[in-house]
Amino acid sequence: xxxxxxxxxKGLRGIKNELTLLPGGNSFIIFGDNGSGKSSITDxxxxxxxxxxxxxxxxxxxxxxxxxLKNTLLPxxxxxxxxxxxxxxxxxxxxxxxxxKNSIQSEYSNTTPQFLxxxxxxxxxxxxxxYRDLFDFILASKKEKLDTLSTIIGLSEVTYTRDTxxxxxxxxxKEYKMGNFDSRISFQQSKIIGLLGRNINSxxxxxxxxxxxxxxxxxxxxxxxxxxIDDLLAVLSKPDDYHLLELxxxxxxxxxxxxxxxxxxxxxxxxxxxxxxxxxxxxxNIEKLNKIVLENLLTEGIKAxxxxxxxxxxxxxxxxxxxxxxLLDELEAxxxxxxxFKKEKIQLNEIKKNLEKExxxxxxxxxxxLTDNNMMTEENRMVKRRLEGFKNELExxxxxxxxxxxxxxxxxxxxxxxxxxEPFEDVRAFCLQKQEAAAxxxxxxxxxxxxxxxxxxxxxxxxxxxxKKERDILENQQRSMELIxxxxxxxxxxxxxxxxxxxxxxxxxxxxFLNPGERVEKFALVPLERDEDLVGITLEYTFHENRETPPxxxxxxxxxxxxxxxxxxxxxxAFNRWNRFFILDDVMSQFDNEHAxxxxxxxxxxxxxxxxxxxxxxxxxxxxxxxxxKEKNWQTYIIERDEEGNVSLKPFINSAG
Amino acid sequence: xxxxxxxGKEIIDEFFDSIHRIPVVDPKITAILDQHHRNGKFTATxxxxxxxxxxxxxxxxxx
Numbered sequence: 054x055x056x057x058x059x060x061x062x063k064g065l066r067g068i069k070n071e072l073t074l075l076p077g078g079n080s081f082i083i084f085g086d087n088g089s090g091k092s093s094i095t096d097x098x099x100x101x102x103x104x105x106x107x108x109x110x111x112x113x114x115x116x117x118x119x120x121x122l123k124n125t126l127l128p129x130x131x132x133x134x135x136x137x138x139x140x141x142x143x144x145x146x147x148x149x150x151x152x153x154k155n156s157i158q159s160e161y162s163n164t165t166p167q168f169l170x171x172x173x174x175x176x177x178x179x180x181x182x183x184y185r186d187l188f189d190f191i192l193a194s195k196k197e198k199l200d201t202l203s204t205i206i207g208l209s210e211v212t213y214t215r216d217t218x219x220x221x222x223x224x225x226x227k228e229y230k231m232g233n234f235d236s237r238i239s240f241q242q243s244k245i246i247g248l249l250g251r252n253i254n255s256x257x258x259x260x261x262x263x264x265x266x267x268x269x270x271x272x273x274x275x276x277x278x279x280x281x282i283d284d285l286l287a288v289l290s291k292p293d294d295y296h297l298l299e300l301x302x303x304x305x306x307x308x309x310x311x312x313x314x315x316x317x318x319x320x321x322x323x324x325x326x327x328x329x330x331x332x333x334x335x336x337x338n339i340e341k342l343n344k345i346v347l348e349n350l351l352t353e354g355i356k357a358x359x360x361x362x363x364x365x366x367x368x369x370x371x372x373x374x375x376x377x378x379x380l381l382d383e384l385e386a387x388x389x390x391x392x393x394f395k396k397e398k399i400q401l402n403e404i405k406k407n408l409e410k411e412x413x414x415x416x417x418x419x420x421x422x423l424t425d426n427n428m429m430t431e432e433n434r435m436v437k438r439r440l441e442g443f444k445n446e447l448e449x450x451x452x453x454x455x456x457x458x459x460x461x462x463x464x465x466x467x468x469x470x471x472x473x474x475e476p477f478e479d480v481r482a483f484c485l486q487k488q489e490a491a492a493x494x495x496x497x498x499x500x501x502x503x504x505x506x507x508x509x510x511x512x513x514x515x516x517x518x519x520x521k522k523e524r525d526i527l528e529n530q531q532r533s534m535e536l537i538x539x540x541x542x543x544x545x546x547x548x549x550x551x552x553x554x555x556x557x558x559x560x561x562x563x564x565x566f567l568n569p570g571e572r573v574e575k576f577a578l579v580p581l582e583r584d585e586d587l588v589g590i591t592l593e594y595t596f597h598e599n600r601e602t603p604p605x606x607x608x609x610x611x612x613x614x615x616x617x618x619x620x621x622x623x624x625x626x627a628f629n630r631w632n633r634f635f636i637l638d639d640v641m642s643q644f645d646n647e648h649a650x651x652x653x654x655x656x657x658x659x660x661x662x663x664x665x666x667x668x669x670x671x672x673x674x675x676x677x678x679x680x681x682x683k684e685k686n687w688q689t690y691i692i693e694r695d696e697e698g699n700v701s702l703k704p705f706i707n708s709a710g
Numbered sequence: 711x712x713x714x715x716x717x718g719k720e721i722i723d724e725f726f727d728s729i730h731r732i733p734v735v736d737p738k739i740t741a742i743l744d745q746h747h748r749n750g751k752f753t754a755t756x757x758x759x760x761x762x763x764x765x766x767x768x769x770x771x772x773x
C-alpha cells in the first residue's frame with residue numbers, strides 16, 4: 054500500500070513559491086494559524102487524486118475548481134504543479150496546470166497504465182477529512198446515508214443486478230401467463246378427440262390411430278413415426294382433394310386464432326387499464342409533473358447549501374434571507390417528490406412499451422392469416438373483413454398510447470375501447486360450417502375423409518407438441534431464473550449484513566474509545582427494507598439504555614463531531630486498499646483537551662501502520678503531544694506565510710521549551 | 711477494501727463466478743447471464759431477448 058515519501062507544491066492555491074515536504078513515509082503534523090497555507094496542501098492533494106477540489110466546485114469557478122487552483126500571485130507564464138514521490142517509485146508523478154488557448158489544462162507526468170490504474174483506484178478511497186465535511190454523513194437522511202455507502206462500496210451495481218434479474222424473471226412469468234398454455238392445449242386436445250374419437254398424448258398413440266385408419270382403407274403398409282404421416286398423405290392425396298384439404302387447414306387456423314382471442318383481448322385490456330390508471334394519476338398532478346425539469350435546479354440548490362456556496366441564511370437560488378436548515382428540508386422534500394414523479398413517468402413509459410409490443414405481436418399474427426391465399430377468395434371475404442376490422446380495433450389502443458400527458462390530453466377509459474370477441478362467434482361458426490360442408494360433400498369418399506382426419510390430427514398433434522415444448526421451455530427458464538434470483542438475494546443480504554456489522558463494529562469501537570463511560574453506545578448501521586429493497590440506512594445507538602435514532606436527537610455538537618471523525622476513520626479501515634495514508638484537516642476544533650488527547654491515542658493505537666497527516670491550528674495540542682509523536686517517528690512542522698505570500702515549513706519547536 | 715467486506719463489484723463478480731454451481735439451473739441460462747455480465751450488456755432487454763432466442767433455438771427433440 055502506498056505512502057508519501059515527498060511532496061513538492063508550487064503555485065497552487067495559497068502556495069506561491071515551491072514548498073517541499075519530506076516525510077519519508079512517516080506520519081506528520083503541520084501546525085499553522087488560519088490562512089497560513091495548511092488547507093492549500095490538502096486542496097492540492099485532493100486535486101491530485103480526485104481531479105477536483107470539492108469545496109471549490111461550482112458554476113462560477115468550474116466543475117473541477119481548476120480555475121481557483123492556480124496561485125493568484127504567480128506570474129501567468131509560470132507553471133503550477135505538485136510532485137509526489139511514493140514508497141513505490143513507479144507511481145511518482147507530477148501534476149501541473151497550465152494555460153492553453155484561454156483555458157486551464159492539467160496533466161500528469163506519469164502516464165503508465167500502472168499509475169493510471171492506481172489513480173482510478175484511489176479516486177474511490179477516503180483520503181481526506183475536512184472539518185466542513187464532518188457532519189455530512191451523520192446528518193444525512195436515511196436515503197442519503199444509503200447513497201453514500203452505496204457509492205463507496207458500489208452497492209448501486211448490486212441493486213442494478215438484482216433489479217435486472219427480477220425484471221427478467223417477471224418478464225418470463227408474464228410470458229408464461231400470457232401463453233395461456235393449458236387452455237390452448239386442452240382446446241387442441243378436444244379437436245383431436247373430435248377427429249379420432251380419442252385423446253392422443255404421444256407420437257405412438259397418434260401412429261397407432263393413423264395406422265388403424267389406413268388399415269380400414271385396405272392399405273397394408275404401416276407408418277412408424279409422425280413424420281411418416283407426411284409421406285403417407287402425399288401418396289393418398291389426389292390433386293382434387295389437395296385444395297379442399299388446404300382449405301380445411303386454413304379454417305382450422307382461423308378457429309385456433311379465434312380461440313386465442315379472448316385471452317389476447319384480456320391481456321390488452323389489463324395492460325391498458327394499468328396504463329390508464331398510471332396516466333390518470335400523473336395527469337391529476339400535471340403541474341408537478343411539469344416541474345420535473347426543476348429537479349436538477351433544486352439538487353444544485355441543495356448542493357450549494359451543503360457546500361456553503363453562499364453566505365449563511367441566504368437561499369442560494371433566490372438569495373433571499375432563509376433559515377438554511379428549514380430550506381434544506383424543504384428542498385429535499387420537493388426533490389424527493391419530483392423524483393417520485395419522474396419514476397412514475399418512467400414506469401408509465403414501460404407499460405406503454407409493453408402494450409405496444411403486445412399490439413405488434415397481434416398485428417403480426419393477423420397479417421400472417423391475411424396473406425394466406427385462401428383469404429383472397431370471394432367466399433372468405435367476410436373472414437378477411439372481420440380480421441381487418443379487428444386490426445383496426447387495435448388502432449384504438451395505439452391512438453390512446455400516442456396521447457401526450459403534458460398538454461393535458463385525456464385518455465378514453467378502458468371500457469370504451471375494450472375489444473369484444475363475441476362478434477367472432479359468427480366467423481367461428483362460418484369456419485366450422487365450411488369444414489362440415491366440405492366433409493359432407495365427400496361423405497362417401499372414405500379416402501378423402503381418412504386424409505382429412507389424418508391431416509388435421511397431425512396438424513393438431515404438432516400444435517399440441519409445440520405448445521407443450523414452448524410451455525416446458527418457459528417453465529424451465531422461469532424455474533432457473535427463480536433459483537438464480539433467490540441465490541442472488543441471499544448473497545446480497547449476506548454481504549450487506551457482513552458489511553454493516555463490520556462497519557458498525559468499528560464505529561462503536563472508535564466512538565467508545567473517544568467517549569468512554571458516557572452511556573452512549575452500541576452504534577449500529579441498520580438497513581431499512583421495503584419489498585426486498587434496501588431503501589435506506591439509519592444509525593442507531595443506545596442512549597441511557599434506550600435505542601435511539603438519529604444521532605442529532607440527543608448528541609451534542611462535539612459528540613456529533615466525534616461521530617463524523619469515527620465514520621471517516623471506519624471508512625479508511627474498511628475501504629482504503631491502495632493507499633496507507635489519510636489527511637485530517639482541522640477536524641479537532643470542537644474537542645476539549647481530554648477528547649483531543651484520546652483522539653491522539655486512537656490514531657496511535659488503531660492506525661499504527663498508517664501514514665497519518667494532520668493539519669491543525671491547535672498549538673497547545675501539538676505542544677502537548679510533541680514528545681510522544683517524536684517517539685513514534687512522526688514529524689512536526691509549522692507552516693508560515695511571509696508578507697510576499699511565500700509559504701515556508703519549519704520543524705515545530707515547543708515554545709514552552 | 712478490507713478482506714472482511716466486499717465491494718459491490720466483488721459481490722457481483724463472485725456471484726457470476728459461482729452461478730454455474732447453483733443446483734438444477736439450466737447451464738445455458740447461466741451461460742447467457744455470465745456472458746452478458748462479462749460483455750457489459752447486462753440489461754433486462756438484452757437478457758430477455760437472449761432468453762427468447764434460446765427458446766426459439768431449443769431443438770424440437772428436447773421435449
